[in-house]
Amino acid sequence: MWKGSEGNMSDVSQGPGWWQASDGKWYPPQPGFPGQVAPKKPVYKRVWFWLLVALALIIGGCVSILSLAGVAINKAATTKHTVVYSVTGSGTADINWDTFAYGNSGSSQDSGAALPWTKTVTGSGLFNIYSVTAQLQSGTSVTCSITVDGKQVSTHTATGQFAIADCTGTAP
Numbered sequence: 001m002w003k004g005s006e007g008n009m010s011d012v013s014q015g016p017g018w019w020q021a022s023d024g025k026w027y028p029p030q031p032g033f034p035g036q037v038a039p040k041k042p043v044y045k046r047v048w049f050w051l052l053v054a055l056a057l058i059i060g061g062c063v064s065i066l067s068l069a070g071v072a073i074n075k076a077a078t079t080k081h082t083v084v085y086s087v088t089g090s091g092t093a094d095i096n097w098d099t100f101a102y103g104n105s106g107s108s109q110d111s112g113a114a115l116p117w118t119k120t121v122t123g124s125g126l127f128n129i130y131s132v133t134a135q136l137q138s139g140t141s142v143t144c145s146i147t148v149d150g151k152q153v154s155t156h157t158a159t160g161q162f163a164i165a166d167c168t169g170t171a172p
Contacts (some may be wrong), residue, residue: 006026008027009025009026009027009028010025010026011025011026012026013026014026014028017029022098024115025142032171035113047107058142073126077124077125077126077127078172079124080122080123080124081122081123081124081128081148081149081171082120082121082122082148082149082150083099083120083121083122083123083130083146083147083148084118084119084120084146085118085120085121085130085144085145085146085167086095086116086117086118086144086146086147086149087113087115087116087117087118087131087132087134087142087143087144087165088115088116088117088142088143088145089115089116089134089136089139089140089141089142089143089165090115090139090141091115091136091137091138091139091140092113092114092115092136092137092138092139092142093110093112093113093117093134093135093137093139093142094109094110094111094112094117094134094135094137095109095110095111095113095117095132095133095134096108096109096131096132096133097119097130097131097132097133098129098130098131098132099121099123099130112137115139115142117134119132123171126172128148128171129169129170130146130148130153130154130166130168130169130170130171131166131167131168131169132144132146132166132167133164133165133166133167134164134165135163135164136158136160136161136162136163136164137162139157140160140161141157141158141159141160141163142157142158142159142163142164142165143157143158143165144156144165144166144167145155145167146167146168146169147166148170148171148172149171149172151172153169153170153171153172154162154168154169155167156166166167
């Protein structure tokens with residue numbers, strides 16, 4: 001029987017966890033008393049919950065970074081660049097030009113080319129290195145230049161007999 005004015009006690013046990021005091025009365029379960037089970041903390045107040053949240057955020061962040069890096073690398077590898085090699089001056093020159101495109105290197109030569117001379121190529125890949133070298137065979141000066149996507153990335157002028165102008169550049 002409940003005694004409302006004396007608190008939550010009873011003359012008989014009301015279930016598991018109830019305990020009997022020396023006064024012969026039965027009292028409800030209370031945390032901290034022998035044989036009593038403390039109520040469980042809510043999930044959001046447990047350390048393991050927050051560790052799992054932190055781990056999920058870290059993994060999600062890493063996946064996002066790797067995904068964005070993959071997109072950036074793919075874009076860099078597939079972007080096409082228009083490269084214009086130019087050699088100006090008087091007379092003739094032996095001209096060598098290189099293009100590193102699609103992961104492969106290429107080299108070409110035009111011996112005794114009349115100046116001015118131009119060559120347009122399309123290149124792509126992660127490592128875009130463009131080079132042109134001109135050595136005068138006849139004439140007094142030679143100038144080389146490399147333009148990538150409309151922007152001049154290298155220029156050089158040389159004068160004198162058998163002068164050599166050498167230009168190297170990369171995509172901007």
